[in-house]
Amino acid sequence: MTKKRKQNWFMLLFALPFAGVGIGVLVFGVIPNLYEWQQMKRWPQVEARVLDAGLHTSRGDDSDTYRAYARYTYRYQMQDYTSERVAIMGGSDNIGDFQSDLARQLELAHRVEEPVPAWVNPNDPGDAVLNRELRWNMLGFKMIFVLVFGGVGIGLMIFTLKAKVGATDHPESSSKPWLAQQEWASPEVTCNSKVSLWVIWFFALIWNLISLPATLAVPDEWAGGNKLILIALIFPLAGIYLLYWAINSTLSWRRFGQLRLQLDPYPGSIGGQVGGTLTIPITYNPQQRFPVSLQCVRRYVTGSGKSRTSHESIVWQNNGLAQTKPAPGGGTSLGICFNVPANLPVSETYSDDYRFWRLELNADLPGVDLHRQFEIPVFATGEKSRAALPLSTSHPQLNDEREASIEAVANIQQIPGGVRMHYPMLHGAGNNLVGLVCGLFFGGAGVLMHFESDAPAVIVWAFTLIGGLITFICLKWLFTSLHVQLDHNGLISERYWLGMPIGRDQIPRADIQKLYIDVSSRGQSAKGYQEMCKIIALTNSGKKIPVAMNLKGRDTAQLALEAIGGLSGYGTTVRSF
Known part of the structure; x- marks a missing residue:
């Protein structure tokens, strides 16, 4: 096994606990609560008599947590039952005043011997609940663990699986280092769109499954006076965008397939030229433009442990248009060629701080647009295009x-x-309008939480200030x-x-x-x-x-x-x- 494979296995094992925490909270903490919340809407209501109630306090080093408890009896279908379940989400917490408010209501009902409503599971009459509200602030707290831990873990796993594995001891790799990578063992380099497509669909489906209960709840909650439910609309809206992205990527894949770039020269050359040819399966049109970009990119990681963050910065970039002609077997043949200065870094092996070369191809086409990326080998060989391809930077x-x-x-x-x-005003309106919508949403969510919920002040202020700042900046530039x-x-x-x-x-x-x-x-x-x-x-x-x-x-x-x-x-x- 190569050193690179050992590093990949280590990264996968490192990421597994993070992914496990995120997925565990989602599977055992979020989805069951959402499922029960939907099911409880159909549970029949009965009257219950509170036998005991109160607030249990758990002392901690940093803060205290609270849990409302109660024991109550109720009659369902001529049978008497006793239960101690109070709310959908069990356990102690200090998120808002939910636990203390509920305990106070139940203690009052016990003291004055007043019946309280309870909802009974018709499939298991021994299972009942006194409060069937879904605590959105508590659900959001759990989702922090899902997104942070699960996002870090799954992101690291995907990044590791997509990283180059490395060829095993090629006999010429010492003099030709590009041969040490399986993807670069020949002049033909493929784009990475297929792996990206599966990743997009995975996130789109998971996100929409999570947001579906929130989407279904909006009409009923709004009719019941819960204005805070509007914040939950961000989840289905993001899900719609993810589905659009996934569908558009699928249509692009079906139309163009896996594109293969034939490098010329092979490998790309520092102090020489970088480029090649590829065929697009569309009818040749001499007026159609195919913008291309060659980039030397630095990718590096900052932080440590769960705070590790990956960044990219452009070391060097040049843009142009691909030269086009009819392909011999049908379609459109593209020729790409860039001159590359001699003082730039070569392609480096994957690490926490390395340089690599990327060729991007774009085209605005009728129907589905084209976007592909190729990670290519570029080394200091001084070679130029053997086919004398015209420069993309000199396109007429x-x-x-x-x-x-x-x-x-x-x-x-x-x-x-x-x-x-x-x-004039509104120049560069696209990005600023998107930012304005985001700023208004965050700021509005903060104001809504302040007036309509018992959310912690730190969350209210964070949403309000961040949203207000984004809104101010976007309005200023717009x-x-x-x-x-x-x-x-x-x-x-x-x-x-x-x-x-x-x-x-x-x-x-x-x-x-x-x-x-x-x-x-x-x-x-x-x-x-x-x-x-x-x-x-x-x-x-x-x-x-x-x-x-x-x-x-x-x-x-x-x-x-x-x-x-x-x-x-x-x-x-x-x-x-």
Whole structure:
């Protein structure tokens, strides 16, 4: 067994207890409570006489927990029964005032000898309950364990199973290290979409099974005056999105299948070129564009134990368009080729901090869009494409696409001696609108919990403050407009919110040191890894003033930088990231 296999087994064994805790709480703590809650809605109601009741307190080092208890008798179908079950969820806790309030009600009923309602299991009349409410705050507390422990454990297991296993002692692996990986033992590299598809379906089905009872409960709970039940809508809404994602991924798989990239050169080369060819099973259309992106990625882990978190950062990236032609056997043949600088890291073996190379292919197509990722071997061989593939960065349509991207977010006008730019409100609205919805939901949930529940104050404040902060930031960016003039006199930058001035900078030309590109946000999306860039004017005092924003990708930002610098005559720094 190779060292890599031993590491994978160790990671699986390490992740198993975390996954077990999460799944155990779900299977034995959450699902049974939801199932009984649904079943109890059909249980017949009877009158019960309380024989004894009170509140049991368990003292702990950090805090006390409470449990309402009672013993009561009731008659069902001409038979007398005695039970001690009080609520759906047994055990002691200190989540809210549920236990103390219930104990007080039962003690009062016992003292004044007043009957209380009880609900009886018709299939087992000896099983009854005095309170059949589902405690949503307690259920949410349990779900923290499910999501945190189960998410960490299952995530680590999936990540380990998807990681490369490693070939066993290839005779040439010392001189050709790419041969030490089974996936790289030949020039043909497959995408990872099939494994991802199964993972998406697994999470979609589990999530929707968990959220189904909450979905069914919304009409009855709302009719009963429980406004807090609206918070539970986040679960079915997330489930619908997961199902949409899974179905869309399945349709994409059925349409395109497992794509295979023939590397040319093999392996990809630091100081040379990276690329290859592949065939897409769709009818050739010379107007169809296939954006491609080559990335050198650093993946690293921070924290330890259950606090371990995986991160990705882009070391280097280049974007382009694949060259297309009809495939000999039908379909569309794509040619991909990038020049790669000589000072970049090679593909490294998996560890807590390593570099790897990823090629992404995207296309907006009628029906189902195409998105595939290939993890490819790239080493310092200095080789170039044997078939002399044309560069993807030199595609004739590429500049038109980048210029369209610039025009979509800014109104740029040439003026004597410089340039004037206007960025209207609602630029970059997509991400901000999603953030606004999330912020309103969290903030609204916090306010609703404050007025309609006995949720702990820390939870109420956390939801309210986080939601309010997200809402404030998204509203600020959604309705902020920017006016910039850059000419031989200097820079004038004016910011407005809903048409009202909120800031103005006027910098003489002599005080402007340079223009450069900065990345404002980055992350994965449905179309792969994306970066949003902005152009900054740096003054001699170190002040940074935005000149352009919401530019999709470094290449688009570089084109905008060159245009702005050329029209205004200001010095620029190329690709400062």
